Amino acid sequence: MRILIVDDESLARDRLRRMLQHEQDHEVLGEATNGMEAVRLSAELQPDLVLLDIRMPGMDGLETARHFLTLDEPRGVIFCTAYEEHAIQAFDLQAVGYLLKPVRKKNLREALGKTGKLNRAQLAALNTVAEAGRSHISARTHKGIELIALEDVHYFQADQKYVTVRFGTGEVIIDDTLREPETEFGDLFVRVHRNALVAKHHIEGLDRMGGGQVRLHLRGLDQSIDVSRRHLPAVREIIRRL
């Protein structure tokens, strides 16, 4: 199996690499030190399996695994952790590989033998056990995998078929409906229209157009966004509190 090792601690990575050195059927393709690097490297190197530390700065292991799934990167995942995490107990441990550090060779070998790919049911489990919403939005573009920090996102806008994510320097298309980000990031975003979900902290003010039309200005964005009559009171309330 072709393996990617992901851990923020170099000594932990060294040890896994050394343990895999003498395994004939396995090859270590590379190492990543955090979740974002892992998502990028995984798209580039196409490993069969990712040994994934749970506690990492920036983007943790649970979120990283969610990105593999939403991006349809069918990776086998074995979580590694120093201490039993409550989060992981919600899983069906038979289905998801799970190793405790210091990892024992025997356990590693066993896990490598039986770990399959994460499936949709496990994604649902991941979504419920993850402590908070994702810190990033991931999308596949012509440039490869793009990860957009949530705080950079200005708004999500639904078209007939897909959702566009508008952020500081560009936009990407994701394979979601508006309902998913709305549920996941509810505190940080507000629905301003049937087709638009806006980042509260980017909101600057309202503009009254002719014919009772109201549009919303966002910080650092030239273009403004339609606010529907139904959502106007909620938007006003947020602006009042700014």
Added chain:
Amino acid sequence: MLTQLTIAGILGGLVLRYFYVQQRLRIQEQAELQSRIQALQSRIRPHFLFNSMNIIASLIATDPETAETVVEDLSELFRASLNEAGNQVPIDDELDLCQRYIRIEALRLGDRLKLEWHIQKPTTPVKIPLLTLQPLLENAIYHGIQPLPEGGTIAVALTYVDDIVEITITNPLPAPGRRHESEGNRMALQNIRSRLSVLYGDRADLTTQVDEDSFVTCLKFPKMPAMLEM
């Protein structure tokens, strides 16, 4: 004459009984205090134990000498955490424990962990309750350095103002949206507060303050304990 003797005898008996009961009460109070402090004694986080074990497992093959040092440092830390509760130790001993603790965390975090020490030397010997500073450093690492991909610097300043020992620990914080309000953090602080108040009453103080992107913990306690020689 006989009556007087009897009265004196009874009075003497009462006085003796009084002192006896007093003494018993004192012993009992001391025992209760002891067990209260014992219960509050700082506990090493399980994460730290297992991460350290992982470090040792990794170093044994590549750098046995450093692995040996980690085993020694870890043992010292555990010995301290098992030590008789409420012990007050020379401040240099606590600083030495902190250095050992930091040495282990530095192996784990690499150059993401930087420390600045500004330690004033005391003119007279000063004591500190054992494992008071170390858990504060642990908090600073777990909530300040570890969540930051690029890491940061923890500054420790120790000064003496009149008869008060003042220790300030400053660590960076992740962006507001990424902060985890942690139960463990609060508990560690509450724990130290309770221990200080048992030892020093209201003459000790532990405060925290969130600045824009840093967290400042300030610990103050008198050079001399108010009570309790255990």
